[in-house]
Amino acid sequence: MYKDIETETSYKYLKIVISSLKEPICILGGWAVFFAVNKNYQKQALRVYIGSRDIDIGFNSVSSFKHAASILENRLKFKFVSFRYYKNVHAETGKDLSDEEVKSMPQHMYFQMYVDPIMSYANSGLKSVLGFTPIDEPLLKYAFEDKKYGKYVKEFGRKLLLPAPEILLATKICSAMLRDKEHKRYKDICDITALCLFAGVPIDDIIKTGKSFASKNKLKKFSSMDFAEDIKNCSNTLGLEFGVVKSVINKIKEK
Numbered sequence: 596m597y598k599d600i601e602t603e604t605s606y607k608y609l610k611i612v613i614s615s616l617k618e619p620i621c622i623l624g625g626w627a628v629f630f631a632v633n634k635n636y637q638k639q640a641l642r643v644y645i646g647s648r649d650i651d652i653g654f655n656s657v658s659s660f661k662h663a664a665s666i667l668e669n670r671l672k673f674k675f676v677s678f679r680y681y682k683n684v685h686a687e688t689g690k691d692l693s694d695e696e697v698k699s700m701p702q703h704m705y706f707q708m709y710v711d712p713i714m715s716y717a718n719s720g721l722k723s724v725l726g727f728t729p730i731d732e733p734l735l736k737y738a739f740e741d742k743k744y745g746k747y748v749k750e751f752g753r754k755l756l757l758p759a760p761e762i763l764l765a766t767k768i769c770s771a772m773l774r775d776k777e778h779k780r781y782k783d784i785c786d787i788t789a790l791c792l793f794a795g796v797p798i799d800d801i802i803k804t805g806k807s808f809a810s811k812n813k814l815k816k817f818s819s820m821d822f823a824e825d826i827k828n829c830s831n832t833l834g835l836e837f838g839v840v841k842s843v844i845n846k847i848k849e850k
Contacts, residue, residue, distance in 0.1 A: 596782065596832055602646030604689045605708055608671075608682070609650050610751045612710060615666050616652070617659065618754040619747060621738060623713065623766065624651030628786040630750060631760050632793035639793070640834050645785060649709045653732065653758075655739040657724055660712055664725075667710055678729050680710040715739055734762050734808055760794035764805030768847065772816050784825040784844065785832055791843045792835075802846055818848040 605626075613620050622630065625647025633644040654660040664680075667673045673680035674694065683692040686704050697705050714721065715735035722728045738745035738758035746757050758766075767787045774780035790805075791798050806814060822844055830837040 596645065596828070597648045598686070600686060600689055601648045601684075601706055601708070604684050605648050605650060606646055607689075608708065608710070611671065612650060612652070612667070613751050613753050613755065615671060616663050619756045620753060621653035621655075621735065621756040621758075622651065623653050623732065623735065623738075623758055623763070624649065624711075625782065625786060626650060627757050627763055628767070628790060630748060630755070630757055631763060632789040635793040635795060636789060636833075642834075644789060644793075645782075645832060647782075648706075649711060651711045651713055653713050653715060653735045653738070653756075655715045655735070657721070660714060660725065660729070663712055667712075673710060678711075678727050680712070681707045684708050732766065734758070734765055737762055737808075760790050760796050761801055761804040762808065763794075764790045764801055765808035768805065768809050768817055769813050771822075772813065772820065780822075781825040781828045781832075784822055784840070785829045787847070788829055788833065788835070788840050788843045791846075792839075798843070798846065806847065818850075 609626055613622075629644050629646060636644045652663065654663065667680045668675055672691075673682055683694065683697045683705050684690070684707070685692055686706055692700075692705055711730055713730045713732050713735065715731070716733060717728075717731035735758065738756060744759040744762050746759060748755050748757055764787060767783050767790065771780055771783035771787065774783065791801055794801060809817075826840045826844060827837060829835070830840045833840070
């Protein structure tokens, strides 16, 4: 799992990014899960829910996407690569580092923190307008267009749009299958478990609705995967019984 310095730095920049963008700001990924479950998780575990290292921001229009990209690059001085923005961060002090500075540093002494701007749709014209093909998440459209699947909350004094827990669960089920890094997949299992237990939606309801947003092929692949090691790590990280985490994952695997 991520080191404290990584999630603390990400949280610091999450606040900075949110404070800099036009409202409402749509958050998804690990930080959206954090805001969805932290209150209830904290009541039971007596500690704050785990944070994320990367920041995912959702957009429903090219104009809002371009505005945010300009702020990230010009005002907040994030560097751009491929389809995301990043900062090099010292692994001990949390200090920002230039690309030149990290060239002479051992890899374990710094990490890269990413901000991923994500569109709610994809089409052939986006690349010509933006200059690159952004990440897309079609499920975001439900958060933007249907009040049932999007909730406005106040964080850092700003208006945020959070996708409903059911939408977040669907995205996490899909992403867990695609991870090529074990720590990323085990974080997904933590988020899936937390959403099912602490998002304030009855477990059978959130799983049923969440699964309805995922394709049969993706659900079939998820059901075929062995998450035993991830479940063990999740149990230790969240302070939950192994059997509790396993039962959540098995419920999702059920037809």
